[in-house]
Amino acid sequence: MIPRFLSAGRAIVATLLLVLLPATGARSQDLDTALIVAAFHAAHGDALVWAEDRTPPTLNVRGQAVAQALHDAAREGLSPDDYVVPETATPRHLDRAITAALINYLVDLQAGRVAPQRVDPDLFVFRRDVDAQALLETVAAASDPVRTISDLAPANPIYRRLRRLLAEYRTVEGAGGWNAVAVGDTLKPGMTDPRVGAVRRRLAATRDLTLPEQPTDSYDPTLEIAVRAFQRRHGLTPDGAIGKRTIAALNVTVEERIRQIILNMERFRWIPDDLGDDHVFVNLAGFVLDYVRKGSTALTMRVIVGRQYRETPTFSDRIRYLEFNPTWTVPPKIAIEDLLPKIRKDPHYLAAGDYEVFRGWQDTSAKLDPASIDWSTVGKGHFPYRLRQRPGKKNALGQVKFMFPNQFDVYLHDTPARNLFHRPVRTFSSGCIRLEKPLALAEALLQADGQNPDRVATILESEETTRVNLAKPVPVHLAYLTAWIGEGGTVEFRDDVYGRDALLANALGL
16 A cells, blocks of 8 residues: 655645654644654664665555554544655655654554643643654564554454444445434324334444334334433433423434544543453543453443533542541632522521531631621632531431542542433532442552451441551543443443533544
């Protein structure tokens, strides 16, 4: 496969940019491209690596393999237009132009096309370090460069599954996509409606419905099973009723799903390949937590994350200790914006909620009677009090919290508000993550740490605030994924509740 060439009029400019001078494009890594090209070819004694010494310039077998990989960049959710090899006048320039394009491709493949914080300053994940020259040497020494380049993609199994899904959906796109379902009254099992046929065809396109199409407008039990499966994997209430939200999900086009897959492949380039044999992984957009033990998912539960105006950040850290029967010291922002209006409305609010009031944040002995305070005189800019909720059934943190001290003051915790876990969209917290099964996670972490999980019941019965350190801190990853494939092969899509897909798509020009 020969490289795709630019027009002759752009050849000289492109060659200068890629070979002679540091590039000035949007990529942060481009500033080092020329230096890496020079170092790589100097290490090879300035001999040709990818090209043959003939006129006109021609690629050798290895160079053709690399050019093929660049041409097929869309397979990895990248844009082949970013790795165009310019037309060159000499084999030397062609050789170095291939090297420059390959550098950009390998860095994009492993670290992402854009830096996370350039997309959104509220993202606190960082591009992985990439040794571009070492990667070049790996490809140059490979007996099968195409296979080697493919193997250099993120090793996370979900990334690899998304790559296969991308190819499948592009095949569907090439065949014309799937049909839409007309908006109308809610369709329920047992009903007869002309739109049922459209629902059947739509579900067959994504293999939610695998039986041969039935020439009937009746919403039968077989179709209901397929609808419920579709609803589950799109984060909808799996009630079998085809209402506005389900129809909206059915009518997302294959082109939009392809874009969503590409965006999430980009995110996996920001996530370490090695999450830890044992780790906790929270998908904020999916409202789910997985506890992975020795490489396999041992525990899964629903979570509640931050509201849209108090988004839970994305970052990685380590759970270092658990705190049972915790107190809750109310952050000033929550005290002013959330609690103060309730305190002013109800003078007994603090006492009824088991809150204590202290003067300032240093002296824990300066406890005050909340009834003695004129709450109408305090507010933003003047809130000289610290509010702390005692341990107990009313405590907002429930019976346990999982601590990985961080700059955001975010952690995992129990909650007394159990009814909210049944909502399909669970953005109700002030930034921390509430767990559906916190005691199960606590016991699992303690057991994996070599501690007796039976001690949890004893500690809780004491009603005393108790800190339990983990001898081996457990990695915890807070991520934002709107498309993924589970261990069982189920394709999952979620709504962009924080608008982060839109920001990333804009940054990538999608």
